[in-house]
Amino acid sequence: MPLDGRSLFPWIAGIAILGSIGWALNRGQLPPADFTFINGTEVKSLDPAIVTGQPENRMINALFEGLTSWNPKTLKPEPGVAERWDVSEDLLTYTFHLRKDAKWSDGSPVTAHDFIYSMRRFLDPRTAAEYSYQAWYVKNAKRYSGGGRAVRPGDNVEVELNVDPDSSNALRGELVHGKLVRIEDKSGQELTGEALDKAAADETLKIEDWVFVISTEAGEERFRYADDGAAADNEPAKGERHARQILLDLKEVGMRAIDDHTLEFTLENPTPYFLTLVGFYPLFPVQQKCVETFGSPDWTDVENIVCNGPFKPEFRHLRDRTRVVKNEHYWDRDNVKLNSVDFLAVESSTTALNLYLTGEVDWIYDVPASALRTLMAERPVRDDLNPQPMLNTYFYLLNVKRKPFDDVRVRKALSMAMDRNELTQVLLGAGELPTYSLVPPGLPGYDPPQGPHEDVKEAQRLLAEAGYPNGRGFPEIEILHNTHEGHHAIAQLIRDQWRKNLGISVKTRNEEWATFNASQRQLKYDVSRRGWIGDYADPNTFLDMFVTGGENNCTGWGNAEYDRLIAAAATETDFTKRLELLHQAEAILMDEQPIIPFYNYVSKNMVKPTIRGFYNNIQDTHPLSAIWIDAEEKTPNPFMEGRE
Template identity: 60%
Template sequence: MPPRLAFALVCLVAMLGGVVAVVKQGQLPPADFTFNNDTEIESLDPAVVTGQPEGRIIDELYEGLVKLGPKDRKPMPGVAERWEVSDDGLTYTFHLRRDAKWSDGSPVTARDFVYSMRRFLDPLTLAEYAYQAWYLKNAKRYSRAARGVEIGDRVEVELLEPSADALPFARGEVLRGELVGVETDPGVAAEMLDDPAKFIDYRTFVVSIDGEEQRFRIGDRVPARAPTGAKPCRQLTLDFAEVGFRAIDDYTVETVLESPTPYWLNLLGFYPLAPVNQRCIETHGPAKWTEAENLVTNGPFRLEFRRLRDRIRLRKNPHYWNRDGVALETIDALAVQSLTTSFNLYETGKVDWITKVTPLIARELFEAEPPRDDFNPDAQFGTYFYAFNVTRKPFDDPRVRQALVLALDREEIVTTACAGELPARSFTPPGLPNYDAPECPDTNVERAKELLAEAGYPDGTGFPKIEILYNYEQQHQTIAELIRKQWRRNLGIDVSTRNEEWGSFLSSQRQQKYDVMRRAWIGDYLDPNTFLDLFVTDGENNATGWGDPEYDRLIREAKAEADPEVRIEMLAEAERILMREVPIMPIYYYVSRSMVKPYVYGWYNNLEDRHPLWALSIDRTATGPNDFMSSEPVREIKLNRREPEGAEQ
C-alpha cells in the first residue's frame, strides 16, 4: 500500500475514536485553549509526582519563588519579586510580593514556603524528587530521618497523634530537643544493625527535652524488647530549623546551600518545589485535598473540575497577582492515550496543541509540500532508554547487561519506530556547551555473544525468560517488539513484552517489579547533573537497584566543586562508569514533535520541551506567523531512514 494512502487510512480509522472522545464533552462550553495531555495524571500533589503530564498541569496551578520563562527557560520573578545572592554563592534571599494570594484569597507568605519545603523533604512524604532540594544545607540529613542524626544534634520527635488544637490531618505533635544517646537492643546481630531497612527496629533514641531525658521508639507500637518507659513516636528527624530554608519574616525567604549551585534558581522554578496550602492539606487529608472542590493553589489557574478518562479544566485564578497578564480564561487538558486519535482531534479543530504525533504521521509531515507551518520538530534535552533491574538475575551480572546493550541495533529502531530521533549511546543528550558525554559501545553482536558465554549462557543456553515492561503507547510497543526480536535473533534468548497503564507502570517502577523497563528522562535543567544524579546508590529515581561507590563519590564531589572545568570532568568520569556498567541502555535522543495551531502565540521551542500555558494567547484573526512558527530550531532535525540495499543514494 502506498505510504500516503496508508496515512490517509490511519486518519480515517482514527476519526471514530476522535468522535467518541469529543462526544464526552456533551454540552460543555469549549475552553479558550485545548491540548492533549496524553494520559490520566497520577496526582495533583507537586511533591509526589514525576511525570510530564502531571507537570504540565501543576505548572499552571502553582507558582514557586521563581518561574521559568517560555522561550529560554531562564528564571524570572514568581512569588518572589526580587532576590539577592551572597558573594560566596551560598545564600539566596527572596523578597515575596505582598499581592501574592492563594485561590481562596488568603495571602501567600514565607511560612507557606517553609511548610511546603519541610513537607517535601519529610521522609514520610515519599517524594521521589526530594533529592533535588538536597543542595540545601542539611536537607539530605533531614530526609534521612533517624539515620541522618548524630549525638548532639537538635532533633524533632513527631508523636503519633496531633495536638488537641490541630486540624484533623495535621502532623502528630512535635517535640524538640537534643539527641543525647542511642541505645541498641542487646543480643542483636551486627548485620541486622547495619541493615538500613531495619535501622530503627533495634534502637531507642534518648532525647533531652527541657532538661528531661525521654526515650523514644519509632513506630506505631513499642516492642517488648524496648526499655521500660520508651514512648512510641511516628518519626525522629533532624530539627528542620537546621535546614538551610527559613522565613526571616512573613515576606522574606532565605535559602542556604551546602555549596554553590549554578542552577539553584532553575530548580526553584521546578514544579516539585512549588508551595502547597497547609490549611487545605490538613483540613481535607491526603485522599481529598487535591479534589476540585477542595484544592487551594496559588498559580495563574485554578482547578475547575476533573473528569476521569476525559479532561481536566483549568480556569484563570482571579486572585493571581498577575491575572491581568494571563490571556486565557479556560484551558482543557484531555487524557487521550491514542496518538492517532489525538492527531485526528487536532486536524478536526477539537484541540489546539498536541504534544507529539506518531512516527508514521511525523514522516508524512516531514515530507509535506508545501511544509506544514504548524509542525516544527526540534531537539529536546531527553533520552529514551531501557533500565535493567540488577536486583534480579541474570541482570546482576554486568556482562549480561553489556551483552544486551551490544546486541541492540539502534539504527533499526530509529528507522522503523521513530521519525527524526537520533540513536543514543550516552545517557546525557548532546547540546550542552563544554560537555562531551562518554558513550557506551556501539552494536557488536560477536562481542555480545562472547560476554553472554562468559556469563554462563553460551548461545543463550540456560538464559531465563525475561520480560520487557512498557507503558502503553503504540511506539513503545513497536520498540519493545523490535528489541525482543533483536535479542532473540542475536543472542538466542527468550523475551516477552507486557504493557501497563501509566499509574500501574509507575508503581511497578517504584517497587522494582520488572526485568527490563522502558524509561525516559527529560532534563529538569540544562546541566549533565540532571541526568547523572538519577543513578546514585538508592537514589529516589534510581529504580534499577544499581549503585557504585566511585560513581556516588564523583556525583557528590562534583556538586561541591567550584572550578567548572574540574566539575564537568568529574561528571564525565561518572558517566564513563555508567556507560561501562550499563544498568541502563540508551536507545535514542528525543526530538519534540508538537503540533500547534497558527493562531496560538507565546509557544516556543526549547530544549526542555516545556511550554507554560500562562504565556499563551489566541488570535484567530492573525495572518502572520506565530512564535512557534518563527522560532529558530536548536539544531537541524533530519528524518532518519534506512535505504534498501542497492537503492540510489
C-alpha cells in the same frame, strides 16, 4: 495549512470520525475551552511533592507557581512569587523578596511561611517524595529527609509523636524537641562511630529496633519508632515512648522566613542552577490550611484544592478531561490571555492525532512515527509541525537485583545486540539520534562518555562467557513499558533484535501510568523503559539519579566511586573540574551499564497555526500562562522560529 487529515491519511478518516464522535459524546453540551490539548495519561496526583511525570508537570505548572518562573522561550529563571532576590558573595545564601500581591486562589496571601511549610513537607520522609534530592542543595536538607538514620549523637532533633490512626486530617503529630544523646540497637548496645554509620546505611536493619535516647525539657527520654496503628494497639516498653519518627531539628535546615515576605535559603555549596530549581514544580508551595483541613490525598480534589498559579481547576472528568480556568487572584492575571484550558486524558497518540486533525484539540505533543514521516514529507511544508532537539534521553532500566541482570556481561550484551539505527531511522524517523550515553549532547563544556556500540559478535561472546552460549539456559525476560503504542512498538523491535541476535526469549508487558511507576520503584520488572527530560541544563540532572539508593535510581545498582564523584562534583566550584568529575561518573555508569541508552528525543509537537506564545525549547516546556490565540494570524508564529 488546513487541519483536515483525509488527504494525508486515507486510513485515518474512519477512526478520526469515530474518535471525534466518542469525544463529542463525552463532552456532551459542554462549551469548548479557549485552548484544548492532549495531556497523555491520567495524572497520578496534583500534589507537587509526590509526582515526577510530564502529565503532572504540565498540570501543576498551570495551577501553582514557585519563587521563580521559567521564560517560555529561553527557560531562564524570571520572577515568580518572588519579585526579586539577593545572592551573597560566597553564593551560598539566597534571599527572596516575595511580592505582596501574591495570593492563593481563595484570596489569602502567599507568604514565606507557606514555602517553609511546603519545603518541610517535601523533605519529610513520610511524604516519600521521589524528587526530594532536588532540595538537598539546601544546608542539612538531606539529613532532615534521612530521618532517624541520618541523626547522630549531639544533634538537635525533633520527635514527631503518633496520632490517632483514624484521624486522617492530623497529618503531623505533636513535636518534642531535644538533643540526641545516644542510639541503642535491639540488644541495648550503644551504636557509635563507624558502627552507627554502617547500621544506618543497612536498610535490612529495622529502625524500629533502635532506641533513641534524647535529652528533652522533661529530662532524658527514650523513643522508639512505631507507626500510628502499632502505637495505638500496643503499649510501649517500660521507660520508652512511641514516635512516628525522629528527625534533625528543622531549625538546623538552611531555610527561614525572615518575615511574611522575605525568605532565606542557605546552601551546602554554590549551586549555579538554584534559581532554576526553585521554579521546578516539586518545590512549589502548597497551602497549609488546605492540606491540613482535607488531608492527603483529598486536598487535591478539584472541589478542595487551593492553588497560587495562573489557573485553578473547574472540574475533572476521569478518563476524559480536566478543565482549568483563569485564577482571578493570580498576581499577573492581566497577562494571562486564556480564560479556560482543557487537559485531555488520552494515552493513544493515534487518537490524539485524529482529534487534532479533526479540529478537536489545539496541541498534541506526540505523533505516531508512521504518520510523522508522512507529515514531514508533505510539500508545501506544514506550518504546524516543527521537530526540534530536546534535552531528553530514552533508555531502558535493568533490574540488577534479578538474575541474569546482576552480571555486567549480560547487561553489555543486551546493549551491544541492539540496532539503534533501525530504531531511529526506520521505526521513529523524526530526526532522533542514536545515543550511547545518558547525558544528551549539546550542554556547554560537556562531552558525554559513551558506552559500547553495536557489536553482535561481541555481544554473543559476552553472553556465552556469562554462561548462556547462543542464549541456551537464558531465562525468558520481560520488557515493561507504560501504556502507549510508541513504547510498545519500540519494545517489540528490541524484543525481535534480542531474539535474533542473542537467541533469547523476550516478552513485553504494559501497565497504566501509576502502576508502571510503582513497578519501577519496587523493582518489579526485568527491563523497563524510561525517558528523562533534564530538569535543568546541566549533566547533574541526569547523573545524580543513579547514586546508590537514589529515589529515581530504580535499578538496584550502586557504586561507591560513582557516589563519591557525584558528591565531589556538588562541592566543586571550578566549572571545568566539576564537569570532569561528572564525566568520570558517567563513564562508570556507561561501563557498568545498569541502563541502556537508545536515543535522544526530538519534540513532536503539532500546534495550530493560530497559537502564539508556544516556543520550541530543549525541555519541551510550554507554560500555558504565555499562550494566546491569534485568530487572524497577524503576528509571527514563534513556534516556527528556526525552521529550515
